Amino acid sequence: MMRSHIDKVILSRQRISRRVQELAEEITRDLSPHVSRESHLTIVSVMTGAMVFCSDLVRQLPLQLRIATMRVSSYPGIATNTQGAKLVEAQFDGLAGGRVLLVDDILDSGSTLRLLVPMLKSHGALEVKTCVLLRKKRPEAMATPVDYVGFDIPDEFVVGYGLDYDDYYRNLPDIVSLKPGIIGGEVGRRA
Ligand code: 5GP
Ligand code: MG
Numbered sequence: 001m002m003r004s005h006i007d008k009v010i011l012s013r014q015r016i017s018r019r020v021q022e023l024a025e026e027i028t029r030d031l032s033p034h035v036s037r038e039s040h041l042t043i044v045s046v047m048t049g050a051m052v053f054c055s056d057l058v059r060q061l062p063l064q065l066r067i068a069t070m071r072v073s074s075y076p077g078i079a080t081n082t083q084g085a086k087l088v089e090a091q092f093d094g095l096a097g098g099r100v101l102l103v104d105d106i107l108d109s110g111s112t113l114r115l116l117v118p119m120l121k122s123h124g125a126l127e128v129k130t131c132v133l134l135r136k137k138r139p140e141a142m143a144t145p146v147d148y149v150g151f152d153i154p155d156e157f158v159v160g161y162g163l164d165y166d167d168y169y170r171n172l173p174d175i176v177s178l179k180p181g182i183i184g185g186e187v188g189r190r191a
Contacts, residue, residue: 002169005182010158011151011175016133019150020053023131024060027101027148031129032063039126040098041065046072046112047089049105052162052170053133053150057103066094072112078166080157080183085111087119096124105162106134110144134158134175157183 035041043061045054047069058067071089074082100120104112113130120128131148135141138155153175159165160172165183169176 002172005169005178006172007177007179009174009176010153011161013161013173016150016161016175017056020056020133021060023148023150024057027057027129027131028061028063031099031101034099034127035063035065040094042068042095042098042100042125044068044070044100044102044116044120046070046102046104046116048167048170049162049164050103050133053105054103057131068094070116072115074109074112078184080165082109082111085115087115090119092119092123095120097126098124100125100128102128102130104130104132106136106158107132107141107144107146107149108136108138109140113144113146133161 031041041063043054043058043065045051045067058065068091070087070091072085073088074085076083102113102116102120107113117128117130129147132146133150135146135149135152136155137152156177158175158177159169160175162170163175164170165178
């Protein structure tokens with residue numbers, strides 16, 4: 001059972017839900033004056049980690065918007081530190097002349113945002129705003145420019161609410177840390 005793999009709940013589903021609502025209000029306030037037929041809005045969700053966060057967030061944005069996805073690989077498989085962000089798949093059509101809100105699950109080394117923001121701009125986006133649910137309290141993350149941050153969390157490996165370990169645990173509704181024996185040991189599929 002996944003439950004027996006949890007060490008601590010770092011952020012409960014209730015706290016996440018309240019914060020997502022606040023972020024949505026802030027984003028709506030900032031972007032609604034600019035979103036019109038002349039300047040369209042595309043929400044770009046970084047797959048797969050941001051999928052759960054982004055789907056909760058967009059349903060709180062009463063704006064006319066489109067959704068696109070990009071797939072980046074930085075923590076392949078059982079890695080628990082970044083191996084450098086690489087673009088795996090992207091939809092760049094229709095960005096020209098519009099605004100983009102790039103949504104990711106967690107800001108860690110900053111390599112994902114540093115890779116994607118210039119790419120989106122080079123495909124013609126007028127403005128790229130960035131939003132992450134989590135930011136790790138480590139110097140590289142704190143030094144990376146980002147427009148909206150849900151929570152600053154301690155620099156430890158977390159899963160749940162879209163975040164994975166070896167592609168498992170994304171469906172946990174809370175954000176949690178795993179017991180020491182799980183990481184680097186017998187992985188979820190057998191336990
Ligand atoms: P960055 O490119 O900023 O180093 O890292 C961003 C990506 O690394 C995130 O989108 C996420 O996929 C992965 N990542 C960073 N920290 C964690 C973590 O604590 N847990 C999980 N599951 N993924 C993380
Ligand atoms: Mg990711």
